Amino acid sequence: MKTAGINFKSHFLLLLIIVSSNFAKAQTGYKVGDLAKDFSLKNVDNKMVVLADYPDAKGFFVIFTCNHCPYAKMYEQRIMDLDKKFAPQGYPVIAINPNDPKAYPEDSFENMKKRSAEKKYTFPYLLDETQDIAKTYGAKATPHVYLLQKTKRGLEVAYIGAIDNDTENVNQSGRNNYADNAVEAIMKNKKPQITQTKAIGCSIKWKDEN
Structure with missing residues (x-):
């Protein structure tokens, strides 16, 4: 016994x-307040993109997104609008596709190129082929936003979550623009009132590690 x-x-x-x-x-x-590490990922123009290549940037909207997801498609124009509005103010969008193309061929690198050209993206659209960056960030869905701010400490995570609370794009008048509000607060040297929300979207399609 x-x-x-x-x-x-x-x-x-x-x-x-x-x-x-x-x-x-x-x-x-x-988590909010953590320091984000730089990365090197392939853009749809076949060039490698590193955040350090943006010396004049004050921060970044790192957004995990993809081609196939209905939520990503609904937010596509809003992602484009974020870049159009805030890139000139020092906060460009860096879009990253973390999905396994074997699970969804629509998310292949060739289809990323086609999507970027068709929609005339003004921002990089990067392939996270190993999915290491998505795992490092803790991304769960597409789209999933990480607002980074350049500080003396490094690239500090200032906001994590959704772009806004209007997932279906049907309530613009009552929309809470989380991402816009967060970066506008930062630009006024204030802390965002809301620093984290739940990212509503399709789950990231992870590769089978077995």
């Missing part, structure tokens, strides 16, 4: 370690 008790305790401790490890993995990703 003593041996059985020891074995039970050993198995319980092993299970606890596994659960704790999985929970830790689920909690990975940036």
Whole structure:
């Protein structure tokens, strides 16, 4: 019985370690106030894009999005509008597609090129082929916004979540423009009133690691 008790305790401790490890993995990703690392990803023009290549930028809208997702399509014009409005003020959009194209061929690199050309994107549309950047950021959906601000500490995460609360694009008059409001507060040297919201969209299509 003593041996059985020891074995039970050993198995319980092993299970606890596994659960704790999985929970830790689920909690990975940036939080507001964290410093975001730079990255190097391929753009639709086949050139590598690095955030350090934007020395005049005051920050960035890093937005995880894709081609196929209905939510991403509904927010596409609003992403374009963000870049048009705020890139001249020092906060350009950097769009990243993290999806596995085997799961959704519409999200392939060639189709990214076509989409960018068709819609005349004014911002980079990058391929996160390894999905490492999406995992580092903790992105969960498309679209998912991370507003970064250049500070003395580095690229500080100032806002995470949705572009606004009008997912279906049907209530412009009552829309809460989270991303706009966050960057406008920052430009006035203020902290955004809302720093985190839930990103509503399609789940990221992760590659099968098995």
